[in-house]
Amino acid sequence: MAALSSRRGVGGVVENYGGGTVRTAAGLCYTVPMADTRPSWDQYFMTITHQVAERSTCTRAKVGAVITRDRSILATGYNGAPSGMPHCLDVGCLVYESTTPSGDLEQNCFRTIHAEMNAIAQAARNGVSIDGAAFYVTHSPCIHCFKVLVNTGVDAIYYTKPYKLETIEELRVKSGVKLIGLAPE
Numbered sequence: 001m002a003a004l005s006s007r008r009g010v011g012g013v014v015e016n017y018g019g020g021t022v023r024t025a026a027g028l029c030y031t032v033p034m035a036d037t038r039p040s041w042d043q044y045f046m047t048i049t050h051q052v053a054e055r056s057t058c059t060r061a062k063v064g065a066v067i068t069r070d071r072s073i074l075a076t077g078y079n080g081a082p083s084g085m086p087h088c089l090d091v092g093c094l095v096y097e098s099t100t101p102s103g104d105l106e107q108n109c110f111r112t113i114h115a116e117m118n119a120i121a122q123a124a125r126n127g128v129s130i131d132g133a134a135f136y137v138t139h140s141p142c143i144h145c146f147k148v149l150v151n152t153g154v155d156a157i158y159y160t161k162p163y164k165l166e167t168i169e170e171l172r173v174k175s176g177v178k179l180i181g182l183a184p185e
């Protein structure tokens with residue numbers, strides 16, 4: 001049974017995805033089964049999350065968030081100013097400094113909404129329930145976002161880049177929210 005690169009079947013062109021096609025004695029064509037080399041669901045959603053992050057308008061960080069449930073995307077968000085407001089790309093970031101309870105100095109951008117918040121806002125605007133959903137984020141959430149995520153009823157948060165994980169540790173443990181680091185592509 002020879003695998004052919006491609007050939008025309010009885011009813012039209014037989015598509016070839018690399019595994020070759022075979023014609024039987026009866027003139028039927030079918031494709032040869034192949035190994036499944038598709039990305040996993042985690043890879044699939046995380047790749048999309050990194051693409052979403054490319055839309056960020058804050059020059060300090062490109063961050064993306066994708067909310068999913070049952071292998072479907074419910075909402076997406078990225079770092080950026082509220083609709084109709086000037087973006088950091090156009091007018092520059094408005095950076096302010098603050099000190100955390102543990103004494104660390106933090107810098108944040110006053111203009112932007114974080115990616116997770118924008119994704120939650122998009123879901124709310126469209127009337128999409130996100131209870132029990134999973135969040136895919138390029139960076140692990142800041143404590144402010146994490147607090148809100150806990151109250152959305154999130155089941156699990158997947159991230160690629162760790163960001164100040166120690167600041168959300170107590171909340172993570174007490175909330176029971178799963179926080180799972182995925183290896184970068």
Ligand SMILES: [Zn+2]
Pocket residue numbers: 057058059060088092093094109110111112
């Ligand atoms: Zn900014």
Ligand SMILES: [Zn+2]
Pocket residue numbers: 114115116141142143144145146
């Ligand atoms: Zn945040």
